[in-house]
Amino acid sequence: MSEQKKQSEDELLEKVTSTEYKYGFTTDIESDTIPKGLSEDVVRIISAKKNEPEWMLEYRLKAYKSWLEMEEPNWANINYTKPNYQDVIYYSAPKQKPVLDSLDDLDPEMKKTFDKLGISIDEQKKLANVAVDIVMDSVSVATSFKDTLAEKGIIFCSISDAIKDHPELVKKYLGTVVPARDNFFSALNAAVFSDGSFCYIPKGIKCPMELSTYFRINEAGTGQFERTLLIADEGSQVSYLEGCTAPMRDENQLHAAVVELIAMDDADIKYSTVQNWYPGNAEGVGGVFNFVTKRGICHKNAKISWTQVETGSAVTWKYPSCILKGDNSIGEFFSVAVTNNRQQADTGTKMIHLGKNTKSTIIAKGISAGKSDGNYRGLVKISKGATNSRNFSQCDSLLMGDKCGSHTFPYIEVKNNSSKVEHEATTSKIGEDQIFYCNQRGIGTEAAIALIVNGYCKDVLNQLPMEFAVEAQKLLEISLEGSVG
Amino acid sequence: MLQIKDLKAGIEDNQILKGINLEVKAGEIHAIMGPNGSGKSTLSAIIAGNEDYEVEGGNITFNGKDLLELDPEERAHNGVFLSFQYPVEIPGISVSNFIKTSITEKRKAQGLEPIPTKDLLKMMREKMELLSIKQGYLSRNMNEGFSGGEKKRNEIFQMAMLEPKLAILDETDSGLDIDALRIVANGVNKLRSADNATVIITHYQRLLDYIVPDFVHVLYNGRIVKSGGAELAHELEEKGYDWVTKEEDKKWA
Numbered sequence: 001m002s003e004q005k006k007q008s009e010d011e012l013l014e015k016v017t018s019t020e021y022k023y024g025f026t027t028d029i030e031s032d033t034i035p036k037g038l039s040e041d042v043v044r045i046i047s048a049k050k051n052e053p054e055w056m057l058e059y060r061l062k063a064y065k066s067w068l069e070m071e072e073p074n075w076a077n078i079n080y081t082k083p084n085y086q087d088v089i090y091y092s093a094p095k096q097k098p099v100l101d102s103l104d105d106l107d108p109e110m111k112k113t114f115d116k117l118g119i120s121i122d123e124q125k126k127l128a129n130v131a132v133d134i135v136m137d138s139v140s141v142a143t144s145f146k147d148t149l150a151e152k153g154i155i156f157c158s159i160s161d162a163i164k165d166h167p168e169l170v171k172k173y174l175g176t177v178v179p180a181r182d183n184f185f186s187a188l189n190a191a192v193f194s195d196g197s198f199c200y201i202p203k204g205i206k207c208p209m210e211l212s213t214y215f216r217i218n219e220a221g222t223g224q225f226e227r228t229l230l231i232a233d234e235g236s237q238v239s240y241l242e243g244c245t246a247p248m249r250d251e252n253q254l255h256a257a258v259v260e261l262i263a264m265d266d267a268d269i270k271y272s273t274v275q276n277w278y279p280g281n282a283e284g285v286g287g288v289f290n291f292v293t294k295r296g297i298c299h300k301n302a303k304i305s306w307t308q309v310e311t312g313s314a315v316t317w318k319y320p321s322c323i324l325k326g327d328n329s330i331g332e333f334f335s336v337a338v339t340n341n342r343q344q345a346d347t348g349t350k351m352i353h354l355g356k357n358t359k360s361t362i363i364a365k366g367i368s369a370g371k372s373d374g375n376y377r378g379l380v381k382i383s384k385g386a387t388n389s390r391n392f393s394q395c396d397s398l399l400m401g402d403k404c405g406s407h408t409f410p411y412i413e414v415k416n417n418s419s420k421v422e423h424e425a426t427t428s429k430i431g432e433d434q435i436f437y438c439n440q441r442g443i444g445t446e447a448a449i450a451l452i453v454n455g456y457c458k459d460v461l462n463q464l465p466m467e468f469a470v471e472a473q474k475l476l477e478i479s480l481e482g483s484v485g
Numbered sequence: 486m487l488q489i490k491d492l493k494a495g496i497e498d499n500q501i502l503k504g505i506n507l508e509v510k511a512g513e514i515h516a517i518m519g520p521n522g523s524g525k526s527t528l529s530a531i532i533a534g535n536e537d538y539e540v541e542g543g544n545i546t547f548n549g550k551d552l553l554e555l556d557p558e559e560r561a562h563n564g565v566f567l568s569f570q571y572p573v574e575i576p577g578i579s580v581s582n583f584i585k586t587s588i589t590e591k592r593k594a595q596g597l598e599p600i601p602t603k604d605l606l607k608m609m610r611e612k613m614e615l616l617s618i619k620q621g622y623l624s625r626n627m628n629e630g631f632s633g634g635e636k637k638r639n640e641i642f643q644m645a646m647l648e649p650k651l652a653i654l655d656e657t658d659s660g661l662d663i664d665a666l667r668i669v670a671n672g673v674n675k676l677r678s679a680d681n682a683t684v685i686i687t688h689y690q691r692l693l694d695y696i697v698p699d700f701v702h703v704l705y706n707g708r709i710v711k712s713g714g715a716e717l718a719h720e721l722e723e724k725g726y727d728w729v730t731k732e733e734d735k736k737w738a
Contacts, residue, residue: 432537437573439557440533440566441587441643442594451586455577455626 027450038085040064043191046091050160050194053167062181063190070184073317075359076346077375080315083254083289090192101186108389122444149207155200156211159227162198169200173231177260177295177323185256185291185317189225193258196226200234201267210465212241215257223254230260232302233269236287239270241468252314253278261296267298270305272464273320274472277312282370284342287314294318295350298358300326301479306349307334307463309472311479314343319377321350324358324386331360334460336472338479339372348378348409353386353419362393363459368404369480377409380420389419397427398456400449400480410475450477486511486682487532487651492543494531500541501527503707509651512679514728516693516718517686520726525686526570528704529655533567547651562594566642568657575627580639581609583627584646587736591647612645624631631660633660641672648676653684656691670695687728690722703729706737 043064047057062480072082149156155166162170180190197213215226218376232238255277263269271294280287289311294302306320322331333349351360360380380391397406408425430452438448453476454461461469490668492505501524501654503562509515519525531538547553552560575583589599600608616638628636637657644652654673658666673683673696686697693701693715701717702709705726710733711717721728 239648420668431573433573434575436535437569438587439581440561440569440648442558442561442591442592443586444556444558447586447590451578451583452575455575458577 005348032242033089036087038064038088038090038192041484042090044296046192046194049091049093052163053173053276054161055167055294059175059180063187064192066181067184067187067191070118070181070187072184075371076317076377077281077409078253078315078317078344078346080289080344083252085188090223090225091194093194105132136323140413142162148209152205152208153202154205154207155198157198159193159198159229160198162229165323166200167197169231170198170229173226173260173262174229175260177262177297178258178293183293186258186293188247189227189256189258189293192223193227193347195224196228196257197230197242197398198228199230199238199240201232201238204231204235206236207232207238210239210241212243213286214243219484223256225255226257228257228259228279229262230269231262232264232269234264235266236264238332239272239465241272241274241277241465243274252286254291255288255313256291257293258444259292259294259320261304263296263302263329267299268303270307270463271296271320272468273306273308273310274464274468274475274478275308275310275312275316278314279312279341279343282341285313287315287343288312290316290318292318294320295323296321296331297323297325298329298331298355300355302326302333303329303330305330305332305334305463307460308336309457309460309464309475310335310337310345311475313345316345316347318345318347318434319350321352322355322360323352324360324389325354326358327355328357329355330358331485333360333362333364333378334463335364336367336457336476337364337376337458338367338476339374340479341370341372343370344375344379345373346375348376350380351391353380353389353391356385356387356389358386358389360389361392362391362395364393365457365460366397366406367393367400367456367476367480368397368406369400371403373405373407375407375409377411379411380413380421380423381411382421383415384415387418389416389418391421392421393421393423395423395425395427396456397429398453399429449480451482453477456474486548487684488546489532490543490545492528492531492542492545493522493541494527494538495541496527496538501538501707502531504543505704505707505709507702507709509682509684511650511682513681513700514685514696514698516698516701517684517704518688518690518701518718518721520730521688524702524707525688525704526655529567529653529684529686531535532560533557533565550664558590559594561647561649562591565643566647566649566652568637568644568654570656570659572628572631572636572640574629576629576633579624580605580627580642581623584609584643587643587647601628608646612642615675616642616646617668618642634662634665637661638665641669644674645676648681650681651684652681653686655686656688657685658687658689666692667695690718693718698720705730705733708733 043060047060139343178186180187199211201207209235230240261269261271277288277290298304304322310316325332331351337345337347348364349362362378364376366374366376376395382389395408399406406427410423412421414421430449434452435445435448454473461472464472487509489505489507492502494502517525527538538687540553585605628639637660661669670692697715701713703711711729
């Protein structure tokens with residue numbers, strides 16, 4: 001490589017690390033915040049603030065007690081200073097009128113936030129045919145399209161509303177896929193979650209629009225603990241999308257969410273995530289700690305498909321999983337995980353095959369740039385009774401520059417001999433020959449990288465609903481601006 | 486159109502081109518022939534702007550511009566096209582998407598709006614016909630799983646779409662069977678005009694049976710050691726490169 005070329009690549013790499021985070025604004029709205037720290041009292045306060053029934057408080061207290069006995073996991077290939085859990089604010093709600101009759105009653109500052117995020121609620125209503133639930137800090141602040149959905153018997157609301165209005169459903173399903181005791185972060189979430197989305201699709205109903213939740217951390221020093229519970233009854237279908245952003249802050253913010261999906265017999269759930277939490281600055285100061293437990297259960301002939309495009313967070317610890325309990329059920333995981341600067345990600349999936357003839361597909365694409373570290377960790381477990389089951393896994397890593405790292409940790413356990421598991425893995429760099437080829441065709445280096453990366457991620461991006469695929473593509477371009485391998 | 490004066494270039498400390506002089510005018514077809522390792526591909530790489538090579542002396546002007554001052558993409562925007570000897574795969578990017586990006590970027594550099602997709606598709610279909618390319622080709626990923634012949638045809642297809650002023654065909658004939666060779670040559674001939682020029686780099690004479698050059702140059706040891714008309718190619722085919730190289734070796738011994 002010539003000196004000149006080396007130099008220009010260094011400059012480009014420099015530029016990557018100075019790419020600004022677009023969503024780093026804060027919103028100046030009054031909020032109702034409780035003192036920091038976690039105790040039984042805090043759990044009681046949260047529950048009381050939300051006017052929760054007794055059973056919910058008990059659930060939380062039980063989870064809190066479990067959490068006290070648990071230790072923060074450290075098996076992941078990530079390095080971070082463990083948060084001081086007594087230094088986090090566990091509840092912060094934007095102050096607003098207790099009941100919103102219409103979206104026009106929203107705090108104007110909050111409305112501005114939504115506009116900055118590119119979610120104009122009115123526009124969404126008119127054009128995109130997407131129902132949106134917005135969670136700011138810890139509380140769900142607006143849900144659109146409620147009435148249209150209600151006509152079909154679909155329930156789409158904040159989990160707080162669901163606890164009040166549909167206690168029988170919440171009681172029946174909450175914590176059945178991710179028990180409070182499942183892990184350190186799920187126990188923490190169960191104890192202190194303040195809001196999130198709830199969705200129920202009745203038998204045989206195909207949800208007529210995309211459902212979407214937008215998560216936003218705003219208040220300084222707050223943790224965000226959302227809880228999402230999605231139930232697709234027999235033969236129903238739903239596509240659900242979540243997006244996440246946060247302001248730029250020097251201190252790390254804690255995000256520990258739990259998502260539970262239940263796909264009854266013949267149901268079909270597609271769950272897509274475009275995660276763009278603040279990743280911290282080029283030196284690794286600030287950014288969101290993202291410790292998330294996502295899991296779905298498939299009954300007979302059901303299908304759950306996870307798609308995620310992850311470009312944000314300082315630290316990511318996340319393994320959206322499928323329990324393929326019913327015979328002939330299908331689990332899918334499509335993931336693009338980008339790390340840049342000092343970001344660290346340990347992410348992947350778990351496919352637990354219990355039923356006969358169950359099938360799972362894993363397509364994981366990692367992209368590492370800057371001084372970041374990207375890890376894929378996945379488990380494929382085929383139990384004795386899961387005869388004739390199949391798994392196909394493909395884990396690819398793309399490296400940009402020579403200061404980043406990428407690792408793949410696949411775990412495979414097969415307990416019968418009629419099943420078939422395939423695993424493919426590749427690691428590559430964007431070739432200088434590819435870039436030169438594009439250059440020769442008039443495509444500049446920046447555009448060439450965007451093109452090559454999009455091609456690399458195509459199998460995953462194709463899984464996203466159309467309008468979000470475009471958004472995800474732009475996001476990839478922004479987060480990798482200027483990186484040359 | 487293209488003037489190369491006393492071009493000296495190489496890779497690291499190894500000088501490959503030792504003083505090339507060449508002039509190509511609009512409407513002309515030049516063939517550069519020579520044995521392996523004579524510097525043919527180096528010359529094409531330097532014209533296209535491959536930064537793996539270092540220019541140590543001399544200059545290249547293209548329509549009055551100092552070509553060596555331009556980035557590879559700027560050279561492309563100015564109408565320089567290289568048909569690669571080894572076309573590169575770009576997984577996940579369809580031929581149509583790639584060409585659309587390429588044309589859009591070129592137009593952007595010229596301050597023009599993108600061509601409407603409908604018109605672009607129409608143009609693609611016309612050019613596909615010109616090169617006897619089958620349906621379904623546009624949605625295949627760039628060079629992924631292409632045979633050697635398909636890759637070369639894909640290069641000429643891009644050339645047809647981009648309508649360059651100067652096209653350099655680097656060993657386009659290698660890997661082509663006789664039918665494909667005829668189709669590619671036919672395409673090149675049809676694209677020929679009084680405004681554009683073509684430089685064909687080849688080891689063998691056979692492509693020149695189909696595309697008749699105005700000038701033939703023999704490149705050996707980093708220098709053009711012999712130039713002539715189309716008949717020179719036949720003479721080389723008959724007598725072999727030894728005919729020229731022995732004489733040359735004597736001169737520098």
